[in-house]
Amino acid sequence: MRKDVSNQIRLLREEAELLNKSELARRFNCDRRTVEKYINNSGDVARKSREVKSKLDDYKEIIMDKVDSYGSKSMAIFKFIQKKGYEGGYQTVNNFVKNHRKSEIKKATIRFDTSPGLQAQVDWKESIKMISRQGEVFEINIYLMVLGYSRLKFLKLTTDRTQETLFECLFEGFRYYQGIPREILFDNMSTVVDRSKTTFKNIAINKNFKYFSMDAGFEVITCRPYRPETKGKVEALAKLVDRLTPFNEEFDTFEELEIIVESFNQEINSEVSQATNEVPFLRFEKEKEYLNPLPPMDLLLSYFHHEKEYKVSNESMIRYKGKKYSVPTSYIGCYLTVSQIDTELYIYYTKDLIACHKISDKILHYKKNHAKEILLSDALKHYSDEDVELFIEENLKNMDIFLED
Incomplete structure (x- = not known):
């Protein structure tokens, strides 16, 4: 030039x-x-770079559609467009697909990271086995929720991953944040996605879950192409849960394990996040005003707050939140419902109140008359009433049992 x-x-x-x-x-x-x-260069005297038409140009729209809509791989696309007349090489196709994916991932990551109140992610850390001091194995799950901008996390210990449990975890997460993000990203879990109606291109949301999201006021986002990098935020949090392993044989009850998880939750929210280089609690101060306000919470309670039935064991006891409570032996094998009010547990058969226990840190809770009835029906069936009462006074009261009159 x-x-x-x-x-x-x-x-x-x-x-x-x-x-x-x-x-x-x-x-x-x-x-x-x-x-x-x-x-004659129309005012532009710099030499224009010569536009070189690539053999791939006529196929780029097709390639992006196949990658975005169906997750097609480079080789499959290469073979496909060859049949449509593409005369270039495979490497050109592969490079274009890689660059396109990187570009889309970057867009998704920016959207998640830089918009306060926009998005949260949800997942489970599944089937964790924790051992109590007594050697009892607790198989638990930990529900994970993290806000995209502040990285403020909410963890909850659960014994299952049913849809009702998911509703309850979301409900408690909303209360923890005192607000609701505009959208929540989920894995393609069966409690969210109707798999019978779902294809790679079109995700069908479970009808009940869709109604819940509408009442709560958030949009359901499911994992699609280009989401792995953003999904990694909650997966990285799952790795943090490994820090719970030193607490094996450091707890006695399910409730104590819940306290350990709650304490851990506070701990990781007080540490500097590697992603933002800020403390989540502090960064949340900037994010909370962007969250949607809480809806009437009784509306959401209706999705999961149902009376649960508890089967009476052969020991004439029901298990509630990791502890056992006695009932009359005539209800062995029956299904009972419970209602907890403050520190009192009320046990019902149909609508009849059959027992009331004080809740304590003890594992076993007996009413004295229930204990007498249980012993007379089995271990001490040849004893007189007086001897059984004496046994209860001399033995049960000295054991790690909560015994009430």
């Missing part, structure tokens, strides 16, 4: 158009056609 020619013509543009092109060519010691080219 003759920069001297282009620069001078730029300075003398109006004059140059009036000058004799041959005279200018002699002045710049160049061909007349060179001068003419720079004068």
Whole structure:
């Protein structure tokens, strides 16, 4: 490129158009056609880069559609467009697919990271086995929820991953945040997605879950192509749960394990996040005003707050939140419902109240008359009533049992 020619013509543009092109060519010691080219360059005297048409250009829209809609791989796409007339090489296709994916992942990551109140992610850490001091194995799950902007986490210990449990975890997470993000990203879990109606391109949300999301006021987002990097935020949190392993044999009850998880939750929210280089609690102060307000919470309670039935064991006891409570032996094998009010547990058969226990830290809870009835029906069936009562006074009261009159 003759920069001297282009620069001078730029300075003398109006004059140059009036000058004799041959005279200018002699002045710049160049061909007349060179001068003419720079004068006629529509004001842009810099040489335009020559546009080279790629063999792939006519197929780019097809490639992006197959990648975005169906997750098609490079080789499959290469073979497909060959049948449509593509004459280029595989590497060109592979590079284009890689660059397209990187671009889309970057867009999704920016959306998650930089928009306060926009998005949260939900997942489970499944089937964790924790051992109590007594050697009892507790198989638990930990529900994980994290806000995209602040990285504030909410963890909850659960014994299952049913849809009702998911509703309850979301409910408690909303209360923890005192607000609701505009959208929540889920894995394609069966409690969220109707798998019988779902294809790679079209995700069908479970009808009951859709109603819940509408009442709560958030949009359901499921994992699609280009989501793995954003999904990694909650998966990285799952790795943090491994820090619970030192608490094996450091607890006695399910409730104590719940307290350990709650304490751990507070701990990780007080640490500097590697993603933001800020403390989640502090960064949340900037995010909380962007969350949607809580809806009437009784509306959400209706999705999961149902009376649960508890089967009476052969020991004439029901198990509630990791502890056992006695009932009359006539209810062995029956299903009972319970209602907890403050520190009292009320046990019902149909609508009849059959027992009331005080809740304590003890594992076993007996009413004295229930204990007597249980012993007379089995272990001490040949004893007199007086002997059984004496046994209860001398033995049961000295055991790690909560015994009530």
